[in-house]
Amino acid sequence: MSKTEFDIIVVGGGPGGYVAAIRAAQLGLSTAVVEANHLGGICLNWGCIPTKALLRSSEINHLLHHLGEFGFSADNIRFDLDKVVKRSRKVAGQLSAGVAHLLKKNKVAVFDGFGRLDGTDGTRRKVAITKDGNPVATLTAPHVILATGARARILPGLEPDGRLIWSYREAMVPTAMPKSLLVVGSGAIGIEFASFYRNMGAEVTVVEVLDRILPVEDEEISALAHKAFAKQGMTLLTSAKIGAIRKNADSVTLSVEAGGKTQEITVDRVISAVGIVGNVENLGLEGTAVQIDRTHVTIDSHCRTGEPGVYAIGDLAGPPWLAHKASHEGVLCVEAIAGRHVHPIDPANVPGCTYCSPQVASVGLTEARAKATGRKVRVGRFPFIGNGKAIAMGEPEGLVKTVFDAETGELLGAHMIGAEVTEMIQGYAIARTSELTEAELKETIFPHPTISETMHEAVLAAYDGALHI
Structure with a gap:
């Protein structure tokens, strides 16, 4: 085969895509990964891993302020936010480089660019790759796995501006610690950021449209989490709606309705954490039998789409939106392609973790x-x-x-x-x-x-x- 012909092409190098590629190579299938940004995807570079590094720092800060409970004392406890953020980014960079090493070790070809389906060549599917709008290469393979992930959902009026209203990206690299913060959404992402900033000393308010925080968890656990966070000093507003939003010179004022009352809350920064949408755009799905349901690609138990030879895994393919589920799907998908017997994923067997405190x-x-x-x-x-x-x-x-x-x-x-x-x-x-x-x-x-x-x-x-x- 030439360098543009493969057995499997994986579009997306996140925790689903790169794992699928490595497993395919282990099974003797010639494999290519097409990645437009960073190997490791959002999880490794802007999600799971760097947030855990930040949370570790915040846990240490919390512990330092409770040294007396363990028989220690310290004066003038402080932190260097720049170093905290740099450590988080260094951890992400180290692991991204590790993914590149693993792909090279397993002889997976990596193409830097944006991949999209571009018709067929006989029984082989074509994937066109562009970088900054310029063509890079066209690859072919009988099997193409779409693993392009998802991005943060944006609510009207809460569009991140990089300064006053933050997405997860800005929240991970603050240049200064806000004194007050409002987090919209109390799922895993929202609560983890709320926990980080509270343990670093910020006054934190969480606004949740549903009747309890961490709504996918057992009600009893949600109630205990609510109690614990409130004890830490968080303000938790459930069954709440955000109305008018006014940006000030260096703060944001929001109208929040909760408990039958409407109040204005002014904070230094706002974090929007209200779910995700699948990255289905510009994948060349037009004219194919690939079906999309609420921004996510529909698949069967073996990760097959409605289009022969096209598969989807990870966040692109729907819930649960978890990195370990994406990795497992990647392995399952490749092994099914290789003719191995596989067991479909039971969503009830996928554990979920929230790394708050x-x-x-x-x-x-x-x-x-x-x-x-x-x-x-x-x-x-x-x-x-x-x-x-x-x-x-x-x-x-x-x-x-x-x-x-x-x-x-x-x-x-x-x-x-x-x-x-x-x-x-x-x-x-x-x-x-x-x-x-x-x-x-x-x-x-x-x-x-x-x-x-x-x-x-x-x-x-x-x-x-x-x-x-």
């Missing part, structure tokens, strides 16, 4: 959704205050909640709030994937002393057997 994590059905299916359920709860490691760490606030099918013992869902729960949730994800029941989970030995013991206790609690509460 306290952390929130979940997998499977909430208690309400489980009951809505008509099943009888058994629910177990275990608080962190009953766990020795959590108390020793100074992290006694938290809860692990399990939801089981009362008749079969199937673990329907697990929901957590507290320290390190984003690391622990995988245990329940494995249990769901392996179709374990309460019997196997009860018999599993959890190491002591660890916070993960709360997971065991939450299982025991569902069957009236909790030992430490």
Whole structure:
């Protein structure tokens, strides 16, 4: 084959695209990746990874202001925002370079530019690549995987201007710490930014149109998160609507209706975090059988679109909008192309994590959704205050909640709030994937002393057997 002919072309080098390309190469398929911006995509460069670096800095700042609880004291505690931001960008840059190394190691051809479908050449699909409006190359392959991701949804009147109203990009690289901030949207992105800026000392207000924050989480966990954030000094306005917005010289005044009252709130900066839209434009989908539903490409259980030889993965292909789901889809898609037997993704087995303080994590059905299916359920709860490691760490606030099918013992869902729960949730994800029941989970030995013991206790609690509460 020439350098323009491949077995698979992946359009987009994010966590779905680059993983799909590496797996394809491992399976002996000649593979190309077309990426218009940065290898690693939004997640690695402007999302998952750099935000965790920022959140780590904010956790340290919070800890430094509570040294007395651990027997230490320090004076004149301060931070250098420029260094905090530079560390975050350095982490992102290091990992982006790592992706480039992995692709090179696996002999994946990388093309710098914007790729779009450009018809067919016999049984091969053509992908035209341009850079800054100029043609770069035309590649062909029998299989093309679209992995172009998504971007922030923009509400009328809340268009980011790079100065007073921020998108996630501006929020990650502030040149000065705002004294006050309003976050529109209380999903994972909004709450993580709210948590970062609050722990760095800003006064933070969160506005959510629905009746509770973190609305995709179990209601009990959402309520505990609300209580924890309010205790930290956040103002949380739910069932709220934003009206008139007025930009001042160096602040923004917003009219917010909540609880039957309308108030004007003036803050230094506003962060808009109200969801995402798929990057479906300019992909050459016109005239194809690819279907789009609310800005996302429709796929089947093997990531196939309605157009033969064209696939879609990750945020482009719909919820859950998570990097690990995109990576898993990439592997699944490529292995299906290679003729391997694959298991379709069960969305209920995809864990979700929010890296606020306290952390929130979940997998499977909430208690309400489980009951809505008509099943009888058994629910177990275990608080962190009953766990020795959590108390020793100074992290006694938290809860692990399990939801089981009362008749079969199937673990329907697990929901957590507290320290390190984003690391622990995988245990329940494995249990769901392996179709374990309460019997196997009860018999599993959890190491002591660890916070993960709360997971065991939450299982025991569902069957009236909790030992430490």
